[in-house]
Amino acid sequence: MSASLAILAAILLPLIGAALLSTQGDNPNKREGITILTTIATFLCVLTLLPEVLDGHRPGVELIELFPGISLAFRVEPLGMLFALIASGLWIVTSLYAIGYMRGHHEINQTRFFVCFAVAISAALAVAFSRNLLTLFAAYEVLSLSTYPLVTHHGTEAAKRAGRVYLGILMTTSILFLLLAIIWTYHLAGTLEFTPGGILAGHVSGTTVGVLLGLFVFGAGKAALMPFHRWLPAAMVAPTPVSALLHAVAVVKVGVFTVLKVVIYIFGLDLLTSTGMSIWLMYVAAFTIIAASVVAIYKDNLKARLAYSTISQLSYIVLGAALANTWGVIGGGMHIAMHAMGKITLFFCAGALIVVAHKTEVSTMQGLGRKMPWTFAAFGVGAMSIIGLPFVGGVWSKWYLALGAAEAHQIPLILVLLVSSLLSIVYLVPVVAQAFFKEAPAHGHDHPGDAHHGSDENDGENLERKHILCVLPPCITAVGCILLFFYSDALYTLLAPIAGG
Amino acid sequence: MSQLPVFQILLPLLAAPLSVILRRKTLVWQLATGVAWASLIIAWNLLQEVQANGPIAYHIGGWAPPFGIEYRIDILNAFVLLIVTGIAAVVFPYARRSVEAEIPAEKHHLFYAALLLCLTGLLGIVITGDAFNVFVFLEVASLSTYSLISLGKDKRSLTSAFQYLVMGTMGGTSILIGIGLMYAVTGSLNMEDLAIRMAAMEDKRTLLVAFTFFCVGISLKLAVFPLHQWLPNAYTYAPSTVTAFVAATFTKVSFYVLLRVIFTLFGADLAFLDLHFDKVLLVLGLLGVFTGSLVAIYQENIKRMLAYSSVAQIGYMIIGISFYSVNGLTGGIVHLFNHALMKGGLFMVMGCILLRLGSVQLSDMRGLGRRMPLTMAAFVVGGLSLIGVPLTVGFVSKWYLILAALENNLWPVALLMLVSSLLAVMYIWRVIEVAYFQKPDDDAPELREAPTSMLVTTWIMVGATVVFGVFTEQTAGVARQAAAFLLGVSP
Numbered sequence: 001m002s003a004s005l006a007i008l009a010a011i012l013l014p015l016i017g018a019a020l021l022s023t024q025g026d027n028p029n030k031r032e033g034i035t036i037l038t039t040i041a042t043f044l045c046v047l048t049l050l051p052e053v054l055d056g057h058r059p060g061v062e063l064i065e066l067f068p069g070i071s072l073a074f075r076v077e078p079l080g081m082l083f084a085l086i087a088s089g090l091w092i093v094t095s096l097y098a099i100g101y102m103r104g105h106h107e108i109n110q111t112r113f114f115v116c117f118a119v120a121i122s123a124a125l126a127v128a129f130s131r132n133l134l135t136l137f138a139a140y141e142v143l144s145l146s147t148y149p150l151v152t153h154h155g156t157e158a159a160k161r162a163g164r165v166y167l168g169i170l171m172t173t174s175i176l177f178l179l180l181a182i183i184w185t186y187h188l189a190g191t192l193e194f195t196p197g198g199i200l201a202g203h204v205s206g207t208t209v210g211v212l213l214g215l216f217v218f219g220a221g222k223a224a225l226m227p228f229h230r231w232l233p234a235a236m237v238a239p240t241p242v243s244a245l246l247h248a249v250a251v252v253k254v255g256v257f258t259v260l261k262v263v264i265y266i267f268g269l270d271l272l273t274s275t276g277m278s279i280w281l282m283y284v285a286a287f288t289i290i291a292a293s294v295v296a297i298y299k300d301n302l303k304a305r306l307a308y309s310t311i312s313q314l315s316y317i318v319l320g321a322a323l324a325n326t327w328g329v330i331g332g333g334m335h336i337a338m339h340a341m342g343k344i345t346l347f348f349c350a351g352a353l354i355v356v357a358h359k360t361e362v363s364t365m366q367g368l369g370r371k372m373p374w375t376f377a378a379f380g381v382g383a384m385s386i387i388g389l390p391f392v393g394g395v396w397s398k399w400y401l402a403l404g405a406a407e408a409h410q411i412p413l414i415l416v417l418l419v420s421s422l423l424s425i426v427y428l429v430p431v432v433a434q435a436f437f438k439e440a441p442a443h444g445h446d447h448p449g450d451a452h453h454g455s456d457e458n459d460g461e462n463l464e465r466k467h468i469l470c471v472l473p474p475c476i477t478a479v480g481c482i483l484l485f486f487y488s489d490a491l492y493t494l495l496a497p498i499a500g501g
Numbered sequence: 502m503s504q505l506p507v508f509q510i511l512l513p514l515l516a517a518p519l520s521v522i523l524r525r526k527t528l529v530w531q532l533a534t535g536v537a538w539a540s541l542i543i544a545w546n547l548l549q550e551v552q553a554n555g556p557i558a559y560h561i562g563g564w565a566p567p568f569g570i571e572y573r574i575d576i577l578n579a580f581v582l583l584i585v586t587g588i589a590a591v592v593f594p595y596a597r598r599s600v601e602a603e604i605p606a607e608k609h610h611l612f613y614a615a616l617l618l619c620l621t622g623l624l625g626i627v628i629t630g631d632a633f634n635v636f637v638f639l640e641v642a643s644l645s646t647y648s649l650i651s652l653g654k655d656k657r658s659l660t661s662a663f664q665y666l667v668m669g670t671m672g673g674t675s676i677l678i679g680i681g682l683m684y685a686v687t688g689s690l691n692m693e694d695l696a697i698r699m700a701a702m703e704d705k706r707t708l709l710v711a712f713t714f715f716c717v718g719i720s721l722k723l724a725v726f727p728l729h730q731w732l733p734n735a736y737t738y739a740p741s742t743v744t745a746f747v748a749a750t751f752t753k754v755s756f757y758v759l760l761r762v763i764f765t766l767f768g769a770d771l772a773f774l775d776l777h778f779d780k781v782l783l784v785l786g787l788l789g790v791f792t793g794s795l796v797a798i799y800q801e802n803i804k805r806m807l808a809y810s811s812v813a814q815i816g817y818m819i820i821g822i823s824f825y826s827v828n829g830l831t832g833g834i835v836h837l838f839n840h841a842l843m844k845g846g847l848f849m850v851m852g853c854i855l856l857r858l859g860s861v862q863l864s865d866m867r868g869l870g871r872r873m874p875l876t877m878a879a880f881v882v883g884g885l886s887l888i889g890v891p892l893t894v895g896f897v898s899k900w901y902l903i904l905a906a907l908e909n910n911l912w913p914v915a916l917l918m919l920v921s922s923l924l925a926v927m928y929i930w931r932v933i934e935v936a937y938f939q940k941p942d943d944d945a946p947e948l949r950e951a952p953t954s955m956l957v958t959t960w961i962m963v964g965a966t967v968v969f970g971v972f973t974e975q976t977a978g979v980a981r982q983a984a985a986f987l988l989g990v991s992p
Contacts, residue, residue: 064972066897142891164934175889179899
């Protein structure tokens with residue numbers, strides 16, 4: 001298969017799959033069969049591109065010219081390659097999980113759910129492969145709109161309100177800031193192509209660089225940089241598979257991916273370091289890292305806690321971009337992978353807890369570890385990755401980010417990274433610790449009587465087995481977290497060219 | 502010499518009395534639809550010819566200008582002809598079921614006759630190169646529109662038609678005075694000829710007065726803020742077909758006349774350098790955008806909401822002129838096309854809803870997303886286009902307008918236009934939330950989807966907003982040529 005065909009296939013296959021499965025609403029088994037086949041085929045298409053990119057090629061395809069000199073066009077470079085691999089790879093696992101979750105939780109409108117999900121993945125892949133800012137922006141907006149029905153899935157008043165916050169913030173920031181920045185860039189540079197070394201050098205100077213950068217990073221509202229972060233906790237009303245793949249991986253990573261792409265290929269690292277116009281962004285990101293972690297500590301709802309943790313972790317990547325040096329962008333790029341694998345594990349576990357034990361609040365999960373050992377073990381591994389402990393992937397990206405901070409002579413930022421790790425210990429470790437080491441309350445109000453309590457434990461183990469599709473995926477991604485630790489040099493090899501200029 | 506230009510007018514003009522004679526409603530509808538399609542084919546051929554060989558001059562009856570009447574077709578009006586006939590070709594097939602439901606059977610042949618006359622008038626305004634001819638056709642189109650609006654089912658359609666009649670007549674008179682003044686000082690009515698003679702005149706005083714009368718008159722017809730008062734009522738209470746057709750064409754044709762008057766007749770130097778008319782247009786355009794959008798947010802009647810949205814969209818086109826640059830004019834002209842598609846499509850959706858639901862009040866639309874899924878989906882797509890989401894036509898217009906604002910260093914204007922798209926998000930999403938998130942009353946009747954003929958044509962129109970949002974060569978590309986032509990620069 002030629003590379004340009006593979007690019008188009010990767011973007012179109014989810015759409016074709018969506019069209020096919022929308023006709024199978026009455027036949028859930030067939031529908032889910034189509035979903036799984038689509039995910040695997042999409043991933044394989046993405047995978048065929050990897051050797052070419054590793055060889056230094058940048059395969060691409062051009063569709064149609066929208067404005068003079070700007071086309072809808074795709075080109076695969078290392079950062080996009082990495083992001084596409086993660087998004088399409090984790091889509092397979094998430095689809096398995098979604099089947100277990102949606103059926104186990106007796107969700108409504110499952111067909112619409114799977115259709116919108118596929119469209120969202122297609123848009124995320126289009127963002128990953130986009131050759132210029134216009135293509136990226138178009139896919140970015142498609143992603144916002146296609147995830148709206150997923151966020152408001154339950155159709156309740158609460159879902160509607162969350163949908164307003166979600167679309168309100170994402171649309172406002174993207175139209176008001178991002179689009180303005182894009183058109184401004186076009187006006188200044190006469191092009192929007194992602195070009196190694198950037199396109200803005202020589203066209204802007206002084207504070208304009210800082211203003212334009214601000215428009216871009218706040219415009220990419222999906223990066224959830226404070227103060228435009230509120231949509232992410234709001235999006236947690238969605239079914240957990242959505243929170244797991246979209247609001248821990250695809251959607252939020254599109255935001256930080258945009259920031260990285262803009263810094264590397266639009267501004268160029270040299271322009272930012274020579275003007276010093278990204279230093280303010282380092283500290284906005286640092287503030288978001290700390291503040292969101294502190295908020296996370298106080299959230300009892302597990303999904304809300306994870307959402308704030310995501311906000312904090314996303315700013316690591318923004319920080320990497322703001323550092324605007326080799327270590328910073330490689331660390332940021334790597335953290336896309338590390339955080340994706342870690343956080344999706346945590347969300348899978350949170351969803352499994354909802355389906356198996358009907359628990360959403362952290363304080364009600366004491367002693368659950370014995371009933372759901374696999375789930376909590378996976379949670380522990382994911383948590384270690386987020387914290388940044390050795391033998392799990394997350395430690396590497398933090399390491400490179402710290403190196404980047406040192407190179408930029410921003411020693412306080414190293415401190416921020418350390419404090420953030422400590423804070424994430426505070427909000428993640430108790431979840432696992434109290435599940436394993438605390439006794440379950442003598443009797444919950446829904447399980448009266450000691451005798452019943454005993455039999456309930458056995459039920460628990462059976463339950464984990466009964467909901468195997470909810471419990472297996474987090475175990476898979478937990479193994480993924482560990483593998484990422486040992487194979488991080490592969491990621492480094494892939495990403496190394498992006499900072500080469 | 503090809504006789505195509507005159508057939509562009511003759512076909513609908515002759516079909517109008519013919520339909521009064523034929524009387525049978527199906528036959529009359531078939532005739533009107535056939536004429537609309539034939540007109541579209543003619544307009545398409547004219548555009549091809551203009552693009553290949555440059556402007557066409559057609560002398561009526563062989564009388565040479567400036568004494569005879571000349572039809573003059575260049576890239577700009579060829580494009581507008583195509584838009585008007587294209588809209589007619591989609592709306593006329595749509596009309597049958599909607600008209601059956603809204604107009605008494607004994608008036609059907611008169612309705613189609615008036616509709617054909619309206620088409621004749623609109624095409625005449627666009628095609629002619631004679632200033633007085635513009636006025637005549639403008640009155641043909643206006644008079645038929647007044648009567649079409651008054652046919653609406655709601656009694657208030659009569660008063661709104663009357664209001665429009667009063668305002669429209671004032672506009673028409675103002676234009677006539679402008680023409681009279683020009684004729685008095687130059688002795689000519691042919692636009693080419695007028696432009697040459699007026700440019701040569703030393704004393705510009707009379708011309709300035711004529712220009713002012715012209716602009717006020719056209720602004721009334723175009724519903725430029727604050728002369729838009731007639732529009733919301735007229736659009737709200739007119740029969741669905743009329744709203745869809747008139748909203749998509751009449752303001753566009755008026756916008757075309759404004760372009761002609763400024764750029765061809767009086768010259769941009771007089772308008773922008775002597776009179777600073779661009780500043781006036783910019784301010785009025787922005788005011789129109791914001792008043793229109795803000796008022797739209799508070800409307801309960803969705804047809805009225807869309808009507809106020811039209812006031813805002815006209816504002817965008819006006820802003821496009823005010824930039825006085827290729828990109829600005831491209832944005833204005835392409836928005837002329839794009840807005841015709843989106844507003845035509847959205848009003849067609851309203852016609853479908855009115856037919857089945859019997860109301861276009863927001864409170865009656867609860868749960869409509871499930872009750873009429875295809876119709877509401879069309880509303881969503883059209884609405885997204887109105888907001889200006891990428892890969893829809895709205896985005897194309899917005900891109901050019903904002904780029905032009907930045908080129909002129911008017912970044913606050915760029916920001917204001919972006920803010921106004923957010924207002925569009927608000928008024929569109931209000932409808933979407935009610936239609937998809939609220940449950941209908943328990944005693945709400947089961948609804949069927951709209952009839953196939955209406956649904957298909959509505960989707961053609963709405964689908965076009967996406968198709969032309971991606972394939973921009975035939976719209977933005979042509980608009981760019983037209984803009985360059987008006988400014989006298991190479992594209």
